[in-house]
Amino acid sequence: MSTEQASTSAGQLLSVQNIRKSFSLNAVLKGISLDVAPGEILALVGGNGAGKSTLMKIIMGIYTQDGGDIYIKGEHVVLNKPAQALAKGIYMVPQEPLLFPNMTVEENITIGFSQNKAELHRELVATMDEIGWHLNLTRRASSLSIAEQQLVEILRGLLRHAQILILDEPTSALTFDEVESLFKCVRDLQSKGIGIIYITHRLTEVFELATHVAIMRDGIIAVKGAVSDFTREDLVRGLLPPDMDACKDGGCPVPTAVDYTKAPVLELQNFGGYGFSGINLKIYPGEILGMAGVVGAGRTELATTIFGMDKVLGGKVLLNGRDITGLKTRAVIQAGLNYVPEDRHLNGLFKISDVACNTSSALLGDGSLGKFLLNRKKEQALTQRYVDDFRTKITGQEQAVGSLSGGNQQKVVIARSLSTSPRVIILDEPTRGIDAAARGDVYRIIHQLRDQGVSILLISSDMEEIVELADRAVTVFQGRVNGEFKGADINQDRLMAAAFGVSEEKVASGS
Secondary structure: OOHHHHHHHOOOOEEEEEEEEEEOOEEEEEEEEEEEOOOOEEEEEEOOOOOHHHHHHHHOOOOOOOEEEEEEOOEEEOOOOHHHHHHOOEEEEOOOOOOOOOOEHHHHHHOOOOOOHHHHHHHHHHHHHHHOOOOOOOOEHHHOOHHHHHHHHHHHHHHOOOOEEEEEOOOOOOOHHHHHHHHHHHHHHHHOOOEEEEEOOOHHHHHHHOOEEEEEEOOEEEEEEEHHHOOHHHHHHHHOOOOHHHHOOOOOOOOOOOOOOOOOOEEEEEEEEOOEEEEEEEEOOOOEEEEEOOOOOOHHHHHHHHOOOOOEEEEEEEEOOEEOOOOOHHHHHHHOEEEEOOOHHHHHOOOOOEHHHHHHHHHOOOOOOOOOOOOHHHHHHHHHHHHHHHOOOOOOOOOEHHHOOHHHHHHHHHHHHHOOOOOEEEEEOOOOOOOHHHHHHHHHHHHHHHHOOOEEEEEEOOHHHHHHHOOEEEEEEOOEEEEEEEHHHOOHHHHHHHHOOOOHHHHHHOO
16 A cells, blocks of 8 residues: 555545446446545435446445455455455445344344344344434334334444445435434434445435535546535536536427327326326327436336336326226236336346247237237247347347347337337336447337337436437426426436426526
């Protein structure tokens, strides 16, 4: 360790310097440097794909960096596995608590310890008394709220004498009262000298809770410093790419006008479900409606509820004037709406089945490919049509979908949804995890659908994607639509500001 590096990390609980990480040819972290001091709450903010998760996994010893150094209390460390990070006092509370539901609170906290149970119990009670937390240690984990589960996760870390806590989107599933309780707990930990990395998409939380902030964008730290040195608008600008001003003076083309005098194809009336409420939207014939927002805003929950996968808690969904509220997925598809899910691996593909099977699977049972036995010729003709139209790279229709590249898998998922000839299609993060060439093909497919009169709800965290494709855009913030933009008014600064709950007027004025 050089004298300069020792000087930089002195007095810090955690110091990461010039951390670099690539996966194949994709550089994810491009020289990240961050410090966390005792009693400091560092808010780490960045869009999807900025590199936050990769950085945290390196700090936790899950990944090994390609270059750069990590220091704990001024000591240079090499973290090759999570046990080493835990031994150095680093603990990460995941966004979704990982508890054993049939075990008690105490059993969940003390699992993995080899020392005497009575000693552990006394230490746990003393830890809770010191912080002022009160949890019934005999309760089953299955009876805990999400906020209480997070407290259990934090206590796991404290019992392991963690001095550096990483909280990953801790309020994404909490009520207002639970958020207030969590903030009090975090401040209690801060007062004990614990350093906290607080990952969030909510800029209001940065100013309410954090002492310092760092903005990650495309594998770099774009902005960092004391929270008191920044406004919300400063942080929004830090989230935007350097060349985002290209659309400000009319430089971006205005899409062909949609006829808004026609009746809407899809209409949501005061629609509510788990994670969102009071949604009022109309999508018109041949329109691409972009829906922007950050993780946890409720966009995917809205899509799955429309599609009949989740329970409707209020309001109506009208498709071509017909009420399809609460119908099962099969009935929704038959009515003329289909959905390309955000996670193609979890919900979009039969990975061990072939391309033909995956393409035709949405039609099974409706008689179009045979009433009793599958008509292989029809299936092959259908599959080949989409393979040709989408330029899908396969060795043959019998190739297992799991062996295709991400972009070609995505084309198969889209083909399956289009095979039902929908009037409306919901595309949820359609280009996530695919390369630039495949992204261009997906964009071409989307434009073709629009030209054919298909209406599209395009859900994306990529603001540039919304700007490029959408005729009209809405933003969703904490489960509600909080902004609407048309034509040339759709640009990255407005979308980013609204997605993070900052008014576009403030951003435009710089006040």
